[in-house]
Every structure is written in structure tokens, then in C-alpha cells.
Amino acid sequence: MSQATAIPAHDPVRQGAHGHAHDDAAAHHHPIYDYDSGPPVDRAKFAIWLFLATEVMFFTGLIGTYLVLRIGTSSWPNPENRLAVPITAANTFLLITSSWTMVRALHAIHNGSQKGLIRWLGCTILGGATFVSVQVFEYLELIHHGSLPSVDIFWSTFYAMTGFHGLHVVVGVIWLIAIWISAVRGKFTPQNYLRVELAGLYWHFVDLVWVLLFTIVYLM
């Protein structure tokens, strides 16, 4: 069952494991037996997929709530009358583009181009940051015009849906900045860019969710 799997010896997660292994090594002199089994996926990537599964369930809960409430409400206001759809559409396009730049970034490091990685990561971060800023701006506008979450169920759901996604984007941006710093420090090589991949997976997920949210909250 436990088949041979190629694990880069410098895979961050395993280093974490070993790092502490060395710390508490005290009394014991025997080697530490660390086997590999299951599908030939790196542990960290496997875990990220699990994590994304939980995220899917989280947003299922939110979006489910939204749909139930919306269907259950006889006169749901038309989003176009309440929200600046064109601006957000542009914003959506920006976020999708940032997904594309993320792909470029991975490509770059895969082909050994440190510069490419740094540049494309930079673009992705910029895209994400701009997206959030536009959303914050949108919020300020709405609140300025008295459209608070406590006004009615439309606004309650609107802020909850977009807000939680916004938080995810913020987390993503911070994560990408961390990656970017390591990239500048030249931490990644064509053999070793797992951390870039992990952040990428999360980033694509966040974008995907937004496409969904945009459709049901703004367009439907």
C-alpha cells in the first residue's frame, strides 16, 4: 500500500515536522521513521484540498441561506436599483484576471524564471488588493447612503455574502504577499514551488466563489 512517493526533501511541511523533530530530539538516538502511503500527492496539497472542501461547505451554508431567504421573500428588490452593477462587473473581471496572472506566476517559476514569478505574483497581489479596495469603497458609499445591514433582509444578506468573500480575499492577498517576499528572497526553484501552488489553489477558489456570488447577488 505504502508506495514510493517523490517528496522534495525541502518541502515546507516536512521541514516543519523535522524542524521540531530536531528540537525535542533529546534522550532518543534512534532514527525517526516517517512513511508515506496513500495517493501520490504531497501531504500539504492533500490537506489544502481538504481545507478547500470545508470552505466549499462554508459558502454552501451562506449561499444556501441567501437563496432560501430570497425565494422566501415575496418582493425581493431588484439588485440593479440598489447596487452599482457595472463597477462590480469590472471588479469581477479584475479578479478573474488576477487568477490568470496567478497561473502565469506558476508557469514562470516552473520554467525557472524567478523574475517572472515575482512580476506575476505582484500583478496578482495588485489585482486582489484593488478588488478589496473597490469593495471597501462600495461599502462606504452604501453606508453613507444609510444602507446598513440592519435596514432590511436584502442588505443583511448582501453584506454577509460579499463581506465573507471579501475577508477571504484579504487573507489571500496577505498569503500571496508572504509568498512574494519569499520569492524576492529567491526561496523558490523549479523543483520547489509547492507553497506558490498552495496559495494559488486558494486564490483560484476565492475567485470561483466570487463569480458565483456576483451572479446570484448582483445579476439574478
Place this chain on the structure above:
Amino acid sequence: MRDASSTAHAAHAAALHPGLGAPGTVHEIHEHHEIGFLRKYVFSTDHKVIGIQFMFTGLVFFLLGGLMAMAIRWQLAWPWTEMPVVGRVLFPNTGRVISPEFYTMLFTMHGTIMIFFVIIPLLTGAFGNFLIPLMIGAPDMAFPKLNMFGYWAMIPAILCVLMSFALEGGGPAAGWTAYPPLSTIEKAAPGSMHGQTFWLLALTFVGASSMMGAVNYVTTIVKMRAPGLTMMRLPLSIWGLFIAALLQLFALPVLTAASIMQVLDRVLHTGFFTPTNLLVNQMTPESAGAAAGGQPLLWQHLFWFYSHPAVYIMVVPAMGFASDILSTHARKPLFGYKPMVYSIMAIAGLGFIVWGHHMFMSGMNPALGMTFMVSTILIALPSCVKVFNWLATLWGSRIHLTSAMLNALAFVAMFIIGGLSGIWMASTPVDIYIHDTYIVVAHFHYVVFAGSVFAIFGAIYHWFPKMFGRQMNETLGKIHFVGSFIFTNCVFYMMHQIGIAGLMRRTADPYAYDVYAHLQPLNQFISISAFCLFAWQIFFVVNLFHSIFWGKRVGRNPWNACSLEWEAPSPPGHGNFDKKLTVHRGPYEYGTPEVAEDYLPQARSI
């Protein structure tokens, strides 16, 4: 390629030439330097230490939750009478008696603490952490640091839950199910102003802790099994913990989302769960500047979508422990390994489509109720398979009546009772009568206390030698068991009768109604038994602490058990195993004719 030295070389090669892989890497460790107490016992990343941290946290809260149960029982037996001793301290300004507000907080916190701070942490937190790496032959969890954070996420949870009790205005008072609008509109429960909010935050933190744990467990079990240990050679404890982790991964986020929405309803006055034109204390939420137009039923759906799977999270690992303990101490292979595994999967799978059985009376479409009845009754089948396989395991076995075994047997005996009463409630017409009566209370205490908690006791007796290198005192163990068994049934069996008589739960004083007046003597009997049950645990506590320091020292494998954890030293050092493991067979080869002894460990080659 499998023996230590060559893999070691592979590892070094890998280190030298990045990208080169190694099948099961081995790391020679040579440097010696002592590490401080804090790093070793408090901020530890060692799964064994974290497991034991979870265990004691859980036990302390068990004590707390138990005390609350005693207060509940006092009120139900002698309503509005002065509590001896504690009354003076606790309620000076209510004339030393439990106030109705306080009673609601009591069972709310009792339920919350017992489920989220006792059973789940003990099963998945304590034993999940301690057992998983050991039973699959791994040196630690896949992500030790994440594991540590998993435990430390419990701290804010604990603070929140304790604060919610202490805060001015008092603790949460909407039941552990926190149904809105009672839970969302502060005026509806004047007691729980910030209490409810902190309660929700506590749940969210516990959730975070469980998520980190679950990701870690699943990854570890899938990716770090010893050579030859196929999934179908895993001990059932691991299967139980594995499935429970999956349940948490897919169910918990929904509760998290729901709890956060309820927090928003309370703090930002959104209207997710607030219907239009309510009139609470002569005031509508709208006029108080809150949004409305939401649906209270929605919360129930979201809550039970998690909390039904949660009840199986609370039993599936227990089933696993019971299976291992039964087989080991009966010196006989577990009967029907595959059906046992598949039935766990079935229980978990069906567990996702039965949540509506908590809502039969809620006003949910009765046709929907009928479909939920079908799926719920269906779920009795896999449990049935398990019960009969346990019995078949015992048939023709050589039972050693150790404390661990006794508790495992009790688990089977009493899980049956709890499960069977589930059928009553699953059938919608009968549930019309018994919903929210004490039959429900009897039901879930039988599965959760008489079931899971006894399995946990059994697991503690069984794996204590591995945890501390010493054995718990058998005599004390048996005394503890006999008393607990008797009193548990005195307490919870009689609750069926009270429930059948129609007494509804969550009532501070039922005797005002002439339907219920005659039930007081029975309730007093239950309460006295409950006090005895509680007092009897002293034998466990003494045994536990005494054995940690002065228990009989034991070797690696005191029970002559087959699974991998017994290959490691007791207690295992850092990295758990001091030899390379290769697994040749399943975990239950007891009484095999292949060898002279009556057991053949998984890792022994013949």
C-alpha cells in the same frame, strides 16, 4: 528498499539532491540538547502531549458539566428549595434558590459544555491525537504545529464559554440548540445579553479547533500509514476517528456560517432569523432598528445539518474504541471487519440526510418530515449490523473481565437502549407525542453518556498504560464501573417513564400542572441516583491520579494486543517507534492457530 539503512541513505540523497524522492524517509538524529518544560508540556507539538492536554481539559469540563447536571437534578427534584451549601454561595440574591432564568442557563451550558467541551474533545481531541499516529505507525501527525494550534484554539473557546456564564445579564439561555428568535432578540431573553453572543463565539472557536484537527487526522491517516498497513487493515478506532473527522470537515463549516449569522443578527441587527412583525415585550425588532424578514426555521435546518452529524461524531469513534477493546479483551478476532467498516460509513453517510428528524413538529412541511422519517429509520440498520457483530465477537470468545472490557460491554448494552428509543422518535406520529419530552432526554443520555462516556472510560483504562507507562488499578476500576453502571441506569432509564408520562424537557418546575404532579417522587429518585453517580466518580479520579504516579509499571504490550501502538515503548518517546515497522496482517488476529500465543501482532513476521 524498505529497511532502515537504505531508506536512510535515500533520505540523505534527497537532502543532497533536492527533488529526489524517498519511500518513507528516515532521519538520523544525533544532536542532544534539553528542551524546557514549557516547550515539552505546554507549547508542545507532540501529538501524545497534545492528546493528554485535550484529555485533562475534557475531564475538567466533564466535572463542570457534571456539577451543572447536579444543579439541574436538584431543581427538578425539589424545585425552588434552598440548595444546601452551594446555594448560599451561588445565589445569594435569589434567596439561595435556583431562579428560573438560572435554570435555563444551567441546562443550556450543561448541554453545550458536555457536547462541545467534553465528548468531542475527549473522543477526537484526546484519543484522536494520541491514537492515530501510534496506531498507524507514524512518528507524529502530518502537521504537528497545526496540531498544537488546534489545541490552543480551545483556549479562547473556553474563555468565551466561561465568560458567557459570568457576564452581566447572565449566560446564554436558549438551550444548546439556540433557536431564534429567542436566541437572537435580546429582549426575548433578558438574561442573556452578551452571554449568547459569547456562546456563539465559543462555538466558532471550538469549530476552528475541530477543523484543524480533522484536516490533520485525515491527512495523517491517508498519507502516513506504515508499509503494509492498508486501509482495510486499520483498527476500527482509526476508522471511527477517520469517519468522524470527515463528518466534521463537511458538516462543521455550515454551523460556523450559521453561528456567525446569528452573531450578526445579535450585534449588527441583521435579520437572517428574525421574521417580520414580531412583538417582543411590546416592541417589534423593526422599531428597534433591526432588520426583519428572515426565517427562524432556517437556523434549525443549518443547526441540525451540523448537529445531527455531530451526534454521530460523538458515537462513531466510541464504537471504534469499543470494537478494539472487545476484540482484545475477548481474545477473539472482531467479527465481520468489513461490515463493521461499511456500517460506520453508512451511518456517517446517512447522517447527512436525517437532520430533519429534530424538526418534525417545527412547522416544516410534513411531507418533508415523512422523507426524513424514512432516512432516519434506515440509519438503524448499520447500527444493527454493528450491534450483532459485537455480540458475535463475544460469542465463543475468552472474555477477560478487565475494567476496560467491562466499560466496553456496558457501552454495547446501553447504546442498544439509546438506539432503540431513537426508533420511537424517528417515527413521526409517535414523535408528535414524545418530541421535547424526557424520552428524548433519556434517549440521548443513553447514547451519549451511557454510550460514549462509558466507551471513553473503557478507552482510558485500555490505553492508559501506553499514555503513562503504568496501569490503572483494576480493583478501583471495577468498583468505579459497577457503581457507575447501576446509578447511570437508575438515572436515565427512569427518564423514559417520565417522558412517556408526557413531561416536557427544559421545565424548571413541572409540578404545577396536574398532568405531571405525580411525577415528583420519581424525579427525586432520579436525582438521588444522579448525586450518587456523581459522587461515585471519586473512585475514577483517585484511580486516575494515583495510577499516573504510582500505578503498576508495565511493558510495551500489557494486554497482549495486536495493533501497532503496542509495538512502541510505553510511554512512547519522541517519534514514537524505535524500530522499523512492516505490517503483515489485520489488527485482530487473536486466538490464531498460526502461533503458540493467542495473539499475532500486525507487525510480527512469521
Place this chain on the structure above:
Amino acid sequence: MRILLTLLFLALLVLGVWTFTDAHNHAWWLPPNVSSYGGDIDRLFYLILWMVGFFFVLTEGLLVWCVFNFGRKRTTKADFTHGHHKLELVWTAVPGLLLLVITFTQMQTWAKVKFKSNFPDVKPICEVWASQFDWRMRYPGDDGKFGTVDDIENPFEFVVPVNEPILFNLRSRDVIHSFFVPYLRLKQDAMPGMVIPVWFQVEKEGSYDLVCAELCGWGHYKMAGRLKVVSRAAYDAWLKKSKEEMNSNGSEDKS
């Protein structure tokens, strides 16, 4: 030791059987049923009681026997077996069938009590309003409409005629409550924001406890009401009287 522990597990079995056979002597049992469909519910209750009772005795009995017989000290090894296909099939199929039986016997009664399609076609006799922590019954006045000036508000007491199908609308003013009359085997949550029609028919005059079965706040335990079942004649008289009271009050207000 073995004997003692066997007896311990046996005691559980005995306790189980004893309580369920003897409880009614102590009135720790179903209160008398007075509703038209309560009888069906009780029958289903007993059907399931017998079925699970059978499995209770069977499984616990086996357990006791195993502890007694295989708990003996023996020098030989245990039977070495990993399972048995036919047995697995048996104890999946047999309970499976029984469970199917249970399922289908339930549906009809459930539909009878809760499905709107099976409701008696009578006009709602009254609106039952639940609120922290009391019950208010609102009968329509002569206009037969709810929520008009001539409505009759009757706190605490829910008066209905005997031997007639009664339909009423259950509503909540604030939080969730639950309309529970043990003698009727009837329970239904009152969900704020929803109007839930409920029906029953009482076959015995008398006044029965109406309790709130869903946690609704600190006063939940004392949210009492009464279901007063009287003859048709008495009911009409009561209605007439209360209407007059209503009007007289009204006129006083005017003057």
C-alpha cells in the same frame, strides 16, 4: 466476580422489562387518551415498543449469556473466525424488513394528523396566539373574520365543543412556542411568522392541561393553558355570552 457481573448486566435486562410492564401501575405511563387520533398514535407507540422490546431482550440476553458463559477462565483459545456472510445477511435483512414495516405503518397516521389534504373541511374555530408566557385564544365575532374589532379574546382557556373536528390556526407573537396537550397526543410548534393550521377532535368532555413544549424563555415552565371541552350547547351558550360581554364593553367605551 464473573457471576456478579453477569447479574449486573442481567439486572439491566430485568429493569428494562419490569419498568415497561409495571410503569402504568404507577401512572408513569401514557396519560389517558381523549382524542380521535390519539388511539392510532398509541397503537404505533406499542407496535414499536414490542418490536424494539424484542430486540432489546434478544441482544441484551445474548450479551448476558456471553458474559456468563465465555467469561469463564479457560485454557483453550477462542474460536478463530473473522465473520460469516450468511449471518451478516440475516441480521441485515430481518431488521431491515421490520424497519420497513415500521416505516410504512407510520405514514398513514402522520398524514392523517398533519397533512393539510386530510384536514376536516370546517372553518377555523379560533386563532391560538402564543406569546411569552401565556396563551390567547381569539375567536371570530359575527363577521366570522379574525383580526376585526368584534373578535373575542379569551386568555388561558381554549373552549371547544366535544365530538366535532376542530380546526384552529396556531400563531406566535414573539418566539417559538409549542402547543402540547398530552391527553390529545397533539403537539405543534408555534412558529413566529407562520400561520399553522392544526386539527383535532376530542371525544370526552373535560378540561385538559395545555402546556408549552418548546423552550421560550425563563417563563417556559409556567406557560400554562387549558383546553376546555364542553357539549355543543354549552359551547354555543359560552360563545353567545362572551360576545355580549364584548359588545357591552364596546358600548361602555363609546359612552
